[in-house]
Amino acid sequence: MKKLIAASLPLLAGLAHAEEAAAPVLSKADNGWILVCSALVILMSIPGLALFYGGLVRTKNMLSVLAQVLTVFALISVLWVVVGYSIAFTSGNAFIGGFGRVLLAGVTPGSLADTFTAEVKISEFTFVAFQGAFAAITCALIVGGFAERVKFSAVLIFTAVWFLLAYAPIAHMVWFTEGLLFKHGALDFAGGTVVHINAAVAGLVGAYFVGKRVGYGRDAMTPHSLTMTMIGASLLWVGWFGFNAGSALEANGVAALAFVNTCVATAAATLSWLFVEWMIKGKPSLLGAASGAIAGLVIITPAAGLVGVGGGLVMGVIGGLAGLWGVHGLKKLLKVDDSLDVFGIHGVCGIIGAVLTGVFYAPALGGMGPADFDMAKQVLIQFEGVGITIVWSGLVSIALFAILKATIGLRVKEDEEREGLDVTSHGEKAYNM
Numbered sequence: 001m002k003k004l005i006a007a008s009l010p011l012l013a014g015l016a017h018a019e020e021a022a023a024p025v026l027s028k029a030d031n032g033w034i035l036v037c038s039a040l041v042i043l044m045s046i047p048g049l050a051l052f053y054g055g056l057v058r059t060k061n062m063l064s065v066l067a068q069v070l071t072v073f074a075l076i077s078v079l080w081v082v083v084g085y086s087i088a089f090t091s092g093n094a095f096i097g098g099f100g101r102v103l104l105a106g107v108t109p110g111s112l113a114d115t116f117t118a119e120v121k122i123s124e125f126t127f128v129a130f131q132g133a134f135a136a137i138t139c140a141l142i143v144g145g146f147a148e149r150v151k152f153s154a155v156l157i158f159t160a161v162w163f164l165l166a167y168a169p170i171a172h173m174v175w176f177t178e179g180l181l182f183k184h185g186a187l188d189f190a191g192g193t194v195v196h197i198n199a200a201v202a203g204l205v206g207a208y209f210v211g212k213r214v215g216y217g218r219d220a221m222t223p224h225s226l227t228m229t230m231i232g233a234s235l236l237w238v239g240w241f242g243f244n245a246g247s248a249l250e251a252n253g254v255a256a257l258a259f260v261n262t263c264v265a266t267a268a269a270t271l272s273w274l275f276v277e278w279m280i281k282g283k284p285s286l287l288g289a290a291s292g293a294i295a296g297l298v299i300i301t302p303a304a305g306l307v308g309v310g311g312g313l314v315m316g317v318i319g320g321l322a323g324l325w326g327v328h329g330l331k332k333l334l335k336v337d338d339s340l341d342v343f344g345i346h347g348v349c350g351i352i353g354a355v356l357t358g359v360f361y362a363p364a365l366g367g368m369g370p371a372d373f374d375m376a377k378q379v380l381i382q383f384e385g386v387g388i389t390i391v392w393s394g395l396v397s398i399a400l401f402a403i404l405k406a407t408i409g410l411r412v413k414e415d416e417e418r419e420g421l422d423v424t425s426h427g428e429k430a431y432n433m
Helices: 002-022 028-056 059-089 124-146 152-175 180-184 192-210 226-248 253-281 286-300 309-334 342-360 375-406 414-419 421-426
Strands: 120-123
Touching: 028 059, 028 120, 028 124, 028 226, 059 124, 059 152, 059 421, 120 124, 124 152, 124 192, 124 342, 152 180, 152 192, 152 375, 152 421, 180 375, 192 342, 192 375, 226 253, 226 286, 253 286, 253 309, 286 309, 286 342, 309 342, 342 375, 414 421
Parallel strands: none
Antiparallel strands: none
16 A cells, blocks of 8 residues: 555656646746836836926926926826726726726735736736836826916826726726727737827817917927937837837747837837938927937837837838827817827827737738738727727816816916916926026
């Protein structure tokens, strides 16, 4: 009997080992990579976006933009763990999740979040941090649409409610397995719809409701510090590697593809904007190059890990040209004072990027799609995702801005706007000279 038991031990140990191996386990490599990416996405907001926006406004409004971006980031970071994560990434229905993870209930150091490989996972806390950084920068992007004349209180109230009614539902629809657009097969690798189109529509609606700046179209409203803008754009570009490559949720070849596409597409967009503007205006501008970089980053976001490098390169060139038109052509057609060109760059390039993802995903064009890929069908699905995002974000934004305008008001007084929001809203100055 003892001999039989002894002979059986290796077999039993092998079976136990096989059962253990089949169970999902934490991948320390993937988990560490996504934590780093989370920090890079946070870098995009503070200080990246803050400095990019801050340099683009006039001296008297520098601190107001910094305060808005910083406070919005903090506000959404709190709301995310309180309720946002739960309604975005838990089971509910096709449009919104439930409340099972309010205040991160049930999330422990041992909780695992899904990746694209069934056997290995990342910590759910890591996933919470990564997606929370996405939510924060999305809401911070919106303030560029109506910078230099909006009430600080209106920004915070709008942001909090819009986050709950627009951002979280769109994130659920696109990125959660039960979501409407996820089930329909919409492709959005890192946030073309969820982040850029969503925020751009809200910023555009806000620009209309708040109205044009005093002296817009008559007085010079040139950026006060392109040095700051360049620093901010550079931080955004570096942080965007976490944004796009991290969306693979694993430290794998897809992350590497997204990393390379993020670099190549952005470089191509920088050059296409710079050279075309150079031909038109006679001089190459730093602002044009920096704006082109942002346009390239935006257009490749939904496609970063889904298209080949050739497709990414073409998308980057298109992004630079599309962003240039959005800022200098579409803006005039819309007759709107979108202060920092949120819609001109994030909206236009986000829409084009989302649609082109359905094109360059094709294996015949170097994409990662299946052998039986149907481009026409996928492009229609991409248009569906774009359309639903525009309508959803637009309706929520219109309702919220209308309510705020009728109650607390959206805009500071004219004399306060003329003096500058740094002093009148915050009692501080960016530069003491």
